[in-house]
Amino acid sequence: MVRTLLIDNIGELTTNDETLGSGLGGRLSDAAVLIEGERIAWVGSAAQAPTADERIDAEGRALLPGWVDSHTHMVFAGDRTAEFEARMAGEAYAAGGINVTVNATRAASDAELEANLARLVGEARRDGTTTMETKTGYGLTVADEVRSARVAATQADAVTFLGAHVVPAGVDAAAYLDLVTGEMLDAVAPLVSAVDVFCESGAFDEAQTRRILETATAKGLATRVHGNQLGHGPGTQLAVEHGSLSVDHLGFLTDDDIAALAGSWGEDARGTVATVLPACDLSTRMPLAPARKLIDAGAVVAIASNCNPGTSYTSSMGFCVATAVLQMGLTVQEAVRAATLGGAIALGMHEDGWIDPRGSLQARVGVVSPGALADLQLLNAPSVTHLAYRPGMRLTEAVWKAGTRVA
Ligand SMILES: N=CN[C@@H](CCC(=O)O)C(=O)O
Ligand SMILES: [Zn+2]
Structure with missing residues (x-):
């Protein structure tokens, strides 16, 4: 069975998918993301989040695609x-x-x-x-x-x-x-x-x-x-x-x-x-x-x-x-x-x-959207605006590459 991880209680989610959220960046507030194995399986409102094997509470912080x-x-x-x-x-x-x-x-x-x-x-x-x-x-x-x-x-x-x-x-x-x-x-x-x-x-x-x-x-x-x-x-x-x-x-x-x-x-x-x-x-x-x-x-x-x-x-x-x-x-x-x-x-x-250079076929990156690789970063901040509002601060708190926590 492929393991699932729910990142819940996301204060601001940048999806880069304008069909999922509003404005440039397709933003959602009070959101959740479900990861299944290497990929994103579901994105939506935290109130409607499905259950998962593991759950991380983002405590209102910002989640966005990895760089x-x-x-x-x-x-x-x-x-x-x-x-x-x-x-x-x-x-x-x-x-x-x-x-x-x-x-x-x-x-x-x-x-x-x-x-x-x-x-x-x-x-x-x-x-x-x-x-x-x-x-x-x-x-x-x-x-x-x-x-x-x-x-x-x-x-x-x-x-x-x-x-x-x-x-x-x-x-x-x-x-x-x-x-x-x-x-x-x-x-x-x-x-x-x-x-x-x-x-x-x-x-x-x-x-x-x-x-x-x-x-x-x-x-x-x-x-x-x-x-x-x-x-x-x-x-x-x-x-x-x-x-x-x-x-x-x-x-x-x-x-x-x-x-x-x-x-x-x-x-x-x-x-x-x-x-x-x-x-x-x-x-x-x-x-x-x-x-x-x-x-x-x-x-x-x-x-x-x-x-x-x-x-x-x-x-x-x-x-x-x-x-x-x-x-x-x-x-x-x-x-x-x-x-x-x-x-x-x-x-x-x-x-x-x-x-990829090892010869594996890969899903798309750069978006938080169902089917895309689960490449994500959680900021120690409520919004991506803090990246420029607090320049020089290390705001990246957690990083997932293809669904695996790497930092
Ligand atoms: N412009 C050419 N190559 C690099 C510089 C490489 C170097 O100076 O060692 C660049 O992108 O800036
Ligand atoms: Zn260069």
């Missing part, structure tokens, strides 16, 4: 404290810093990479993250990229190949492009669900990005782009033209870029998610992505942590949500939705039937 962090770089070794210090003293961030982490990652053992990833995933779980994408990109040889993808697949929910992070030091750019679109991609393809490219000066230009995206698509892989991070460039337009799942960073957008992102969503075709990375913008002292303008224009926005040792050494989605509200001008409901359902759409996990 869906759709952009991280968590397979690495070492840190870049000195680079951060120099940046805070006025130096600009440059893509070349990536090579410092590449050297440390290549020198680390598999066990060290796995332990570091486990540490980071543990931190993220305690802060409410239940779904996490992570990228390769600090190996940059065939063997090191395959190893990074293998390590990532042990713990992440989606693994993205980022061989096109930078051209590694001492390697000819044209030869590296051949490798990334040839032997390296072939070796990594069975281990990943998407290919990413850092389209930026100091990394990959328009023609190189186009070639990487086209090759990935020809191999049946989804694509993503790191675009418009350090200055205005072609990344956003390329991602939209190409039908990439998301384009991430977006600190330097024109009105045309914003219109292209908004216009990519049609009646019957999915578009490109605009993923903003507030912690990264702060940590690099770059302009905040125009999340308010993107939402007003009709774009689908996700918020992610971009956890990595160079530009954003935090996995705290609560911090990202608070920043999006306090500094990017989003409402709390918009930010929470972007950090849950928005991330799920960016990963193609908002519908049933996605396949």
